[in-house]
Amino acid sequence: TYMPRPGDGAPRVVTLIPGDGIGPLVTGAVEQVMEAMHAPVSFEKYDVHGDMSVVPKEVIDSIRRNKICLKGGLKTPVGGGVSSLNVQLRKELDLFASLVHCFNLKGLPTRHENVDIVVIRENTEGEYAGLEHEVVPGVVESLKVITKFCSERIAKYAFEYAYLNNRKKVTAVHKANIMKLADGLFLESCREVAKKYPGIQFDEIIVDNCCMQLVSKPEQFDVMVTPNLYGNLVANTAAGIAGGNGVMPGGNVGQDHAIFEQGASAGNVGKQKMVDRKTANPVALLLSSSMMLRHLHFPSFADRLETAVKRVIEEGKYRTKDLGGTNTTQEVVDAVIAVIQD
Amino acid sequence: RFRSFSSGSTPITATLFPGDGIGPEIAVAVKKVFSTAEVPIEWEEHYVGETVDNRTNSFLTLESLESVRRNKVGLKGPMATPIGKGHRSLNLTLRKELGLYANVRPCYSLPGYKTRYDGVNLVTIRENTEGEYSGLEHQVVKGVVESIKIITRQASLRVAEYAFHYAVANGRKRVSAIHKANIMRKTDGLFLKCCREVAEKYPEIAYEEVIIDNCCMMLVKNPTLFDVLVMPNLYGDIISDLCAGLIGGLGLTPSCNIGEDGIALAEAVHGSAPDIAGKNLANPTALLLSGVSMLRHLEMNDKADQIHKAVLNTISEGKFLTGDLGGNASTTDFTKAVCNHL
Numbered sequence: 001t002y003m004p005r006p007g008d009g010a011p012r013v014v015t016l017i018p019g020d021g022i023g024p025l026v027t028g029a030v031e032q033v034m035e036a037m038h039a040p041v042s043f044e045k046y047d048v049h050g051d052m053s054v055v056p057k058e059v060i061d062s063i064r065r066n067k068i069c070l071k072g073g074l075k076t077p078v079g080g081g082v083s084s085l086n087v088q089l090r091k092e093l094d095l096f097a098s099l100v101h102c103f104n105l106k107g108l109p110t111r112h113e114n115v116d117i118v119v120i121r122e123n124t125e126g127e128y129a130g131l132e133h134e135v136v137p138g139v140v141e142s143l144k145v146i147t148k149f150c151s152e153r154i155a156k157y158a159f160e161y162a163y164l165n166n167r168k169k170v171t172a173v174h175k176a177n178i179m180k181l182a183d184g185l186f187l188e189s190c191r192e193v194a195k196k197y198p199g200i201q202f203d204e205i206i207v208d209n210c211c212m213q214l215v216s217k218p219e220q221f222d223v224m225v226t227p228n229l230y231g232n233l234v235a236n237t238a239a240g241i242a243g244g245n246g247v248m249p250g251g252n253v254g255q256d257h258a259i260f261e262q263g264a265s266a267g268n269v270g271k272q273k274m275v276d277r278k279t280a281n282p283v284a285l286l287l288s289s290s291m292m293l294r295h296l297h298f299p300s301f302a303d304r305l306e307t308a309v310k311r312v313i314e315e316g317k318y319r320t321k322d323l324g325g326t327n328t329t330q331e332v333v334d335a336v337i338a339v340i341q342d
Numbered sequence: 343r344f345r346s347f348s349s350g351s352t353p354i355t356a357t358l359f360p361g362d363g364i365g366p367e368i369a370v371a372v373k374k375v376f377s378t379a380e381v382p383i384e385w386e387e388h389y390v391g392e393t394v395d396n397r398t399n400s401f402l403t404l405e406s407l408e409s410v411r412r413n414k415v416g417l418k419g420p421m422a423t424p425i426g427k428g429h430r431s432l433n434l435t436l437r438k439e440l441g442l443y444a445n446v447r448p449c450y451s452l453p454g455y456k457t458r459y460d461g462v463n464l465v466t467i468r469e470n471t472e473g474e475y476s477g478l479e480h481q482v483v484k485g486v487v488e489s490i491k492i493i494t495r496q497a498s499l500r501v502a503e504y505a506f507h508y509a510v511a512n513g514r515k516r517v518s519a520i521h522k523a524n525i526m527r528k529t530d531g532l533f534l535k536c537c538r539e540v541a542e543k544y545p546e547i548a549y550e551e552v553i554i555d556n557c558c559m560m561l562v563k564n565p566t567l568f569d570v571l572v573m574p575n576l577y578g579d580i581i582s583d584l585c586a587g588l589i590g591g592l593g594l595t596p597s598c599n600i601g602e603d604g605i606a607l608a609e610a611v612h613g614s615a616p617d618i619a620g621k622n623l624a625n626p627t628a629l630l631l632s633g634v635s636m637l638r639h640l641e642m643n644d645k646a647d648q649i650h651k652a653v654l655n656t657i658s659e660g661k662f663l664t665g666d667l668g669g670n671a672s673t674t675d676f677t678k679a680v681c682n683h684l
C-alpha cells in the first residue's frame with residue numbers, strides 16, 4: 001500500500017494543451033476519464049496551435065507554476081518559417097529527457113512478442129539544435145551539437161530510470177564509427193555513468209544495426225539511451241513493432257517540469273479524415289496520463305487507469321481503426337470508464 | 343589477372359574484388375554460378391594489397407581503381423579495413439575515388455525463407471557522398487563538439503535523378519523521399535526541393551514525401567506500402583539496414599553502388615565475418631544477388647532472372663541452407679545446388 005504524507009490528497013492543477021487535429025479528441029478522453037475516477041487533478045486549459053510563431057507566455061507561465069502539463073500534438077508546418085512548437089516547449093522548459101515506453105499489450109497480437117523497451121532520448125541538442133545556414137547557393141550546412149553536459153545528464157537519467165524501475169540493461173545507441181567526435185562524446189559520457197551502476201548491464205550498439213536488430217530480435221533490448229535524432233527513429237521503430245503509435249505512452253521531463261504526451265509521434269495530429277470521423281486512438285494518451293498520475297504520487301489512480309485501459313484492449317471489443325477495430329474514440333473511452341466504475 | 347570462362351558474343355569485362363574474410367569463398371561461388379549460367383562476363387580479379395599504395399593512400403592500388411574506371415562495372419566482396427594509421431578505409435577510398443554517389447539496395451522477401459514480414463519488395467537509394475558523413479567535426483570548447491551535415495543541390499539532384507531513372511528502368515511505380523525537413527528545414531528542405539524538381543520530369547512515377555520517423559513506423563507496420571525510397575546519407579544507412587532486417591539479415595541483401603560516368607560497383611552489404619572465414623560456411627546469397635544487380639545494370643536481364651530464380655529456388659527448397667539460415671550446408675553445397683537449379 002501507499003502511505004501518503006498528510007496533505008498528499010490535495011488536488012493538483014495540470015496545464016492542458018489540447019492542441020491540433022486529433023489532440024482535443026484524445027485530451028478530451030483523458031479529461032473524461034479523470035472526472036469519472038474523481039482523480040485529484042484539475043486542468044488549466046490553453047488554446048495553442050502549431051501555426052503560432054511562439055508558445056504564448058501565459059502557457060509557459062502556467063506550466064512553470066503547475067510543473068506538469070498534458071498535451072495533444074501541435075502541427076509542425078514542413079519547410080515553413082515557423083519552428084516546431086513541440087520542440088520549443090521542450091527547449092524553453094529544458095525538458096531534456098524524452099521517454100517512450102514500447103511494449104506488447106496483452107490481447108493485441110503483433111509480429112513480435114516480448115517487446116518491452118523504454119527509449120530515453122536526449123531532447124535539447126544534437127540534430128535539433130536548429131543551427132543551419134546556406135554557405136553558398138546550393139550548399140547548406142546543419143550543425144549537430146553534442147555536449148558533455150547534456151550527454152552526461154541524459155545518461156544519468158537513463159541509468160537512474162533503469163535503477164528505480166528494476167530494469168537490467170541500458171543500451172547506448174550511436175554512430176561513433178562515423179561521427180567520431182560528436183557521437184564519441186555521447187558514448188564516452190554513457191560509459192562513465194555506467195561505471196557508477198554496477199548492477200545494471202551496459203551495452204552499445206550502432207544505430208543502423210540497432211534498427212535491424214529491432215525488427216529481428218527486439219526482445220534483446222531493455223532501456224535504450226540515445227542522442228536526439230536516433231531516439232526519434234528508434235522510438236518510432238520500437239513503437240511500430242509493438243503495436244503502433246496509437247498505444248505507446250511517453251513524456252518529457254526536466255529538472256523541474258514534465259510534459260506528458262503520446263509517446264511516439266508526439267507531434268502527431270492525424271489526418272483530417274480521422275479528425276472528422278473522431279476515430280483517434282486514445283490509448284496512448286490515457287496510458288501517458290497514468291504515467292502522469294504516478295509522477296504526481298497518485299499511484300492507485302494510476303493503477304486503476306492503466307488496468308482499465310489494458311482490460312479494454314485485452315477484451316478486444318472496443319478498438320479504433322489503427323488496431324483493426326471500427327470504434328470511435330468515444331466508444332473506447334466509454335468502455336474504459338465502464339471498467340473503472342465496475 | 344584475367345580468367346575467361348564465357349561463351350557467346352563479345353564478353354564484357356568486369357572487375358572483381360573478392361575481398362577479405364569470407365570474401366574469397368563467396369567470390370568463388372559467384373564465379374561458379376556465373377559460368378554455369380554462361381554469363382558473358384570476363385572477370386578481372388583484383389586483390390587488396392598488403393602495403394599502402396602511395397598513389398591512393400590506401401591498400402587499394404591505383405591499378406585496381408583504374409580497372410573499375412575502365413570496365414565501369416564491378417563486383418566487390420567485403421573489405422575489412424586494417425586498424426592503424428596512415429591510410430584510408432578501403433570502402434571510403436572506393437567511394438571517394440570512383441565518385442560512388444548512390445547506394446542501391448533492393449529488398450524483397452525471399453519466398454521460402456520465412457520472416458515476420460511478408461511481401462516486402464522495395465528499393466532503398468541512399469545518397470552516399472555527403473550529409474552527416476562529411477567527416478567535418480571539431481571541438482568548439484572542451485565538452486562541446488559540433489558535427490557538420492552538408493547537403494548540396496548538386497548531390498541531391500544527382501541521387502534524385504538516379505532514383506527516378508531506376509524507377510522507370512525497373513518498372514517501379516512510386517518514389518518516396520525520406521526526410522526530416524520539419525526539423526532540419528534548410529538541409530533536408532533542399533534535399534526535398536531537389537527531389538520535387540526531378541519528380542516533375544517523371545509524371546508517370548508517383549512521388550511522395552515521408553518524414554523519417556513516420557517511415558520507420560510504416561516500414562515495421564506495413565512494409566508493402568513502399569516501392570522506391572530515396573534519402574540522404576545517414577537516413578539511408580539506417581533505413582536500408584532496417585529493411586535488411588525485415589527480410590532476414592545481411593547474409594541475404596545485395597547492393598549496388600552507382601558512380602560517376604555510369605560506374606556500377608555491386609557489393610554484398612555484410613562484413614568480412616572473420617568468425618566463419620575459411621571454413622566453407624558463408625552464405626554466398628548476398629554476393630550472388632549483388633551479381634544479379636550488376637547484370638541488371640548491364641541490362642542482361644535474362645541471365646539476371648535465371649540466376650535470381652536459381653538462388654530463390656535453392657533457398658525455398660530448403661535442402662541446402664547455410665548456417666545463418668538455420669541449415670547446415672557448406673558454401674560449396676549451396677553453390678552446387680544453385681548450379682543444379684540452373
Ligand SMILES: Nc1ncnc2c1ncn2[C@@H]1O[C@H](COP(=O)(O)OP(=O)(O)OP(=O)(O)O)[C@@H](O)[C@H]1O
Pocket residue numbers: 026245246247262265267268269270271274279280281282284320322552553556
Ligand atoms: N492516437 C492515434 N490514433 C490513431 N492513429 C494514430 C494515432 N497517432 C498516430 N496515428 C497515425 O500514425 C501515423 C503517423 O503519424 P504522423 O503524425 O507521424 O503522420 P501524419 O500526420 O498522419 O502525416 P502523414 O500524412 O505523413 O502520414 C499517421 O497515419 C497517424 O494517423
Ligand SMILES: Nc1ncnc2c1ncn2[C@@H]1O[C@H](COP(=O)(O)OP(=O)(O)OP(=O)(O)O)[C@@H](O)[C@H]1O
Pocket residue numbers: 364420421422592593611612613614615616617618623624625626627628664666
Ligand atoms: N554471408 C554470410 N554468411 C553467413 N554468415 C554471415 C555472412 N555475413 C555475415 N555473417 C555473420 O554475421 C555476423 C556479422 O558479420 P559481419 O562480418 O557482417 O560484421 P562485422 O563483424 O561488423 O565485420 P566487418 O568489420 O568486416 O564489417 C557474423 O557473425 C558473421 O558470421
Ligand SMILES: [Mg+2]
Pocket residue numbers: 208209579580583
Ligand atoms: Mg549500415
Ligand SMILES: [Mg+2]
Pocket residue numbers: 612613614
Ligand atoms: Mg560490419
